[in-house]
Amino acid sequence: MTTTTALEGATAVTYGQRLAMLAASAPDKPALIVAHQAGGETVIGFGELERRSNQAARRLARAGVGPDSVVLVALPNGIAHAVASFATWKLGACVLTMNSTLPEHERQLTLAAARESGRELFVVGDTQEWALPGISRTELMNAEQYSADALPVVVPRPGTALATGGSSGRPKILVNPTPMVAVPLEPGERDIFGREPHGTALVASPMYHAMPFLQTYQNLFHDCTVVLLERFDARLAMEMIERHRVTWMVMVPTQMQRFLRVPDLDSRDFSSVKTLYHAGAVCPQWVKRRWLELLGPDQVVEAFGSSESAGGTFIWGQDWLAHPGSVGRGGELTEVRILDDEGAPVAPGEVGNIYLRWLRPPAGFTQNPDDNYAYWGAEPATATSDGAVCVGDLGWLDEDGYLFIADRRVDLIITGGQNVYPAEVEVALSEHPGVLDVVVIGLPDEAWGRRVHAIVVADPERPPSEEQLRRHCRDRMAHYKTPKTFEYVDVLPRDDLGKIRRRQLAGERLTSGS
Numbered sequence: 025m026t027t028t029t030a031l032e033g034a035t036a037v038t039y040g041q042r043l044a045m046l047a048a049s050a051p052d053k054p055a056l057i058v059a060h061q062a063g064g065e066t067v068i069g070f071g072e073l074e075r076r077s078n079q080a081a082r083r084l085a086r087a088g089v090g091p092d093s094v095v096l097v098a099l100p101n102g103i104a105h106a107v108a109s110f111a112t113w114k115l116g117a118c119v120l121t122m123n124s125t126l127p128e129h130e131r132q133l134t135l136a137a138a139r140e141s142g143r144e145l146f147v148v149g150d151t152q153e154w155a156l157p158g159i160s161r162t163e164l165m166n167a168e169q170y171s172a173d174a175l176p177v178v179v180p181r182p183g184t185a186l187a188t189g190g191s192s193g194r195p196k197i198l199v200n201p202t203p204m205v206a207v208p209l210e211p212g213e214r215d216i217f218g219r220e221p222h223g224t225a226l227v228a229s230p231m232y233h234a235m236p237f238l239q240t241y242q243n244l245f246h247d248c249t250v251v252l253l254e255r256f257d258a259r260l261a262m263e264m265i266e267r268h269r270v271t272w273m274v275m276v277p278t279q280m281q282r283f284l285r286v287p288d289l290d291s292r293d294f295s296s297v298k299t300l301y302h303a304g305a306v307c308p309q310w311v312k313r314r315w316l317e318l319l320g321p322d323q324v325v326e327a328f329g330s331s332e333s334a335g336g337t338f339i340w341g342q343d344w345l346a347h348p349g350s351v352g353r354g355g356e357l358t359e360v361r362i363l364d365d366e367g368a369p370v371a372p373g374e375v376g377n378i379y380l381r382w383l384r385p386p387a388g389f390t391q392n393p394d395d396n397y398a399y400w401g402a403e404p405a406t407a408t409s410d411g412a413v414c415v416g417d418l419g420w421l422d423e424d425g426y427l428f429i430a431d432r433r434v435d436l437i438i439t440g441g442q443n444v445y446p447a448e449v450e451v452a453l454s455e456h457p458g459v460l461d462v463v464v465i466g467l468p469d470e471a472w473g474r475r476v477h478a479i480v481v482a483d484p485e486r487p488p489s490e491e492q493l494r495r496h497c498r499d500r501m502a503h504y505k506t507p508k509t510f511e512y513v514d515v516l517p518r519d520d521l522g523k524i525r526r527r528q529l530a531g532e533r534l535t536s537g538s
Contacts (some may be wrong), residue, residue, distance in 0.1 A: 040178075043077065043110055048206070051072075073106060080111035092144065093143060093146055105231055109241065123230070131153075136401065141197070141472050180199065184200050218301055222268060225249070226272070271299070274301045275301075277311060284311060303329070308451040310454075325341075326351055326352065335381050346378065360378070362378060372422055417429060417483075439472045440471075453478060459480055464526075465477050503527075
């Protein structure tokens with residue numbers, strides 16, 4: 025059975041149907057290769073993944089899971105995550121992928137947001153810790169007593185939900201209300217992420233984040249073997265690229281930078297890689313240029329969008345070299361607008377609020393351009409009357425319509441009446457060879473209102489002085505953007521995707537009197 029959609033006459037199928045198709049055609053083909061941090065790999069083929077997910081689906085159904093349920097998949101990167109997700113989708117339920125190590129306070133706030141869905145919640149993971157009905161990881165992976173036969177086709181709607189702290193730091197849930205069906209790529213076809221069917225994909229980030237979660241399952245849907253790192257490690261990632269001849273990989277700029285810090289980088293073999301897709305944060309230009317040298321401009325694509333999936337821009341290496349620092353254009357897929365705080369358009373080159381609106385869904389997707397993500401536990405994002413969505417990003421368009429990111433509005437520092445975007449200062453400081461990591465925040469200041477403060481992780485073998493860093497910044501930016509104060513730390517509290525909460529760091533320094 026297939027599910028017909030109005031996507032240019034194409035026929036879309038559910039993720040459960042697609043797994044069954046792949047299992048029937050090539051049961052022994054590796055679906056998922058999990059690279060363990062301690063060494064070794066665990067492999068599951070499409071046939072076994074189909075069998076286990078059918079059995080697990082029946083175990084979840086016995087626990088009460090059905091089309092109106094939300095299943096929290098609170099598992100680390102691994103085969104169990106894939107089994108749980110496909111089992112949930114086969115029942116027509118929604119997967120809410122979760123960080124299994126959340127502290128109790130944040131866990132309770134996240135659950136409170138999820139309960140606003142009005143749906144019954146279940147968990148795959150530590151059921152006692154989450155205080156929800158469901159099954160443990162052990163039960164999930166030991167469900168052999170249940171039938172492995174195909175289940176009736178049910179279209180999940182919604183099929184995916186993602187927990188995020190958002191700009192407020194308070195957990196909220198983003199949920200895609202559209203049917204979870206898609207159109208498989210044809211041989212020789214390439215999607216907007218540079219992905220081709222039948223390839224080998226590397227996913228290096230934890231799947232409780234939107235990008236690695238979605239890209240893992242989209243790659244499996246398109247008949248790609250996914251090499252999944254248990255935890256990010258640049259050397260391990262390089263070994264996987266070489267060993268499994270990875271053709272497509274997804275990373276964030278922090279990970280890209282860590283690759284470049286590996287001493288024997290130039291001796292590694294990246295010849296199999298057809299596409300590096302990166303997103304998630306502003307990429308320092310020196311990092312981008314080095315990757316363009318390593319792989320070639322035709323092998324690197326960058327995207328900008330939001331978890332709300334309101335639209336997106338894309339840029340390949342050749343266009344980036346002509347518009348360095350840009351995150352691309354919306355093209356035929358997305359309308360990009362830059363509006364001021366009153367909702368009026370601003371001139372090219374002028375910073376304003378970024379609004380995105382799908383004009384049509386990308387190839388292989390079935391999302392209605394007007395059917396954006398809904399929210400559980402939060403107010404909807406700011407939107408125009410015709411559905412263009414702003415989620416707090418600031419930027420500008422050049423004369424050719426290429427988009428440039430300034431920063432998040434909540435992170436903007438106004439010092440002495442001047443606007444300073446922390447991301448710009450961070451990029452400049454990251455270019456110094458003695459800086460391993462850096463974050464820039466605004467702190468209260470009697471003279472300036474707020475002062476630019478840099479928190480730096482220095483290379484212990486060649487730590488730069490404050491004056492050296494000031495000179496470095498003054499050579500690259502207007503004087504008012506140069507940090508007035510510096511702080512040296514051993515490590516910054518980034519999550520596994522490289523994200524950091526600037527407001528939390530600023531609050532900690534206010535509390536301590538820094």
